[in-house]
Amino acid sequence: MYMDDLKIFSNTEKGLKRQLRCVENFSNDIRMRFGLEKCKIGRLHRGEWRQMDGHQLTQHSGGGKITTLDKFETYKYLGLAQARGIDSISVKTLLTERFKERVKHILKTRLAGRNMATAINSYAVPAVAYSFGIVDWTSTELDDLNRTLRTSLTKFRAHHPRAGRERVHLPRNIGGRGFSDLRICHKTQVERLQKYFHQKSESSALHRAVTGLDRSLTPLMLQVTHYQCDPKYSIFELENQWRGKELHGRYPNLLDSADLDKPASVGWLTNGNLFPETEGFMCAIQDQVIPTRSYLKHIIKDPTVTTTNCRICGEGHESVEHLISGCRILAPKDNVAKIVHQEIAFNLNLLKEKCPHYRYSPESVLENEGFRIYWDRTIQTDRTVQHDRPDILIYDKANKVVTLVDVAIPAPNNLQKKEREKREKYIQLADDIKQTWRVDRVNIVPIVIGAMGEIPKSLKTNLTTLTVKPGAYFEMQKSVVLATCNIIRRVLNQPQLQ
Ligand SMILES: [Zn+2]
Structure with a gap:
């Protein structure tokens, strides 16, 4: 020994x-x-x-x-350099370096979005967080640590420099990216330690003595019984700041629309299986900080941008919304319709096995004893009908029911309107089918997902009507998010013609 x-x-x-x-x-x-x-x-x-x-x-x-x-x-005690007291400057420099190193180390891995955040929160953040309450960190220093994290994310293309910074540190279930905010961590830990000492003082003489002496000996300031960290450091406040932002705040407010299913709409974040790069890009699209011509002219006020006409179709204003849902040339490929088609066909025993949707090409007609399904086919009618080509038509022979399915991926603030439009669009066709096919009922089921991944409350019900399990929205949402990112990438790669 x-x-x-x-x-x-x-x-x-x-x-x-x-x-x-x-x-x-x-x-x-x-x-x-x-x-x-x-x-x-x-x-x-x-x-x-x-x-x-x-x-x-x-x-x-x-x-x-x-x-x-x-x-x-100095000598090290519990990992902190000290001699006559804790040498806070050298401790903080050392811990900051260790934090940076660990963040970089994790970002080099190919982890998916949510796992990346979990790894940073549980491996890099504790490198500094264990000194909270023991070493005196100022708000500015904690802000610097947060900034260090965000700039590292930007370096690895996981966070757009002009996208909302609050969002990086907010929980995923409210639309954030889930990386810890060091100021909030600090506040929580300090308060927890204070509570511990004050509670212990009631029964332990040692803790009472320590508490009585600590006027400003430690960052806990235990003698001041009601000392509290700045109340503005909380998730609640951070979320309010996000909502208050003129440009970045539009998205969180949109998520609260009555017709949106919020938990499902942020499903691509809570599920977290996209790469951090895609997540970061999608957040930048939602925050509307993509250098479209309207953004450059109206927000950045770039004098060289003289027109806001779309560089792809030449019509309409080139905004994020136009590109992802309005531009006739860029309309996203209907992967969502394919997912729905495959699910229905499989459930009705018209397909023996399923494959990934990007490899699936639906048959124009599928039929068995009970059902017939059309994919993207003009329906023969007696009268002239303006809209006679729904994405999917299902004929249930035994029950004499026809279901028309049409998919739309509109701009996020347009979901309800689009759903109504789709229903009205096919009323004439539905009437005609009812008479000529001699069926009892014709249902019209619109499948609508916002181009930025928003899920309307009606979607799950509509999917259930189609015998598709409601959880299938995850796959549809993922394909929409990826398609939207691809569209914007394609546009940004186009030369800026004046
Ligand atoms: Zn266009």
Whole structure:
């Protein structure tokens, strides 16, 4: 056994020698040897370092010398450099470096979005967070740590520099990215430690004494019983700041629309299986900070941008909304319709097995004894009908029911209107089918998903009507998010023609 980590300080040399003798006798009694490189002594007189020699151990104690601690030398206790007190500057520099290193290390992995956030929160953040409440961090320093995290994310293309910064630190179930906010971590930990000491003081004399002494000895300031960190550091406040932003705030407010299913609409974030790069890009699209011509002209006020006409179709204003839902040339490919078709066909025993939707090409007609399904086919009618080509038509022979399915991926603020439009669009066709096919009922089921992944409350009901399990919206949403990112990437790769 070794006597390690022995640190003795004293006012006078005499006092120091006396303490050392006690320790030596004690170690001899219990047959412990000194781990010399970990032991130090020092002499402090009225707060000043005094020069002195080390202490020569007797042969009985194994010999050797315990050296003195120099004026600027520190030793580590529980991972924190200290001598006369905690050397906060060097501790903070060291911990910040370690935090940066760990963040970089994690960002180099190919983890998916949510796992990336979990890894940073549980491996990089604790590198600094364990010193909260022990070392005094200022709000500015904590802000710097947050900024360090965000700039690292930007470097690895996981966060757009002009996208909302609050969002990076908010939980995923309200539309955030789920990376810890160091200011909030700090506040939570300080409050937790304060609570612990104050509660313990009621029963323990030691804790009561410590609490009584600590006016400003530690960042906890235990003597001030009602000391609280700044109340503005909370998830609630952070979310309010996000909502208050003129441009970035539009999206969180949109998520609260009565017709939207909010938990499902942020499903692509809570599910978190997209790459951080795609997540970051999608957030930038939702925050509307993509350099479209309207953004450059009206927000950045770039004088070289003279027109806001769409660079792809030449009609309409080139805004994010136009590109993802209005531009006739860029209309997203109907992967959602394919997903729905495959699910229905499989459930009605018209398909033996399923494959990933991007490899699935639906048959124009599928039929068995009970059902017939058309994919993207003009329906023969007696009268002239303006809209006679729904995405999917299902004919239930036994029950004499026809279901018309049409898919739309409109701009996020247009979902209800689009759903109504789709229903009205096929009324004429439905009437005609009812008469000529001699069926009892014709249903019209619109499948609408917002181009930024928004899920209307009606979607799950509509999917159930089609015998598709409501959970299928996850796959549809993912394909919409990826399609939208691809459209915007394609546009940004086009030359900026004036
Ligand atoms: Zn266009």
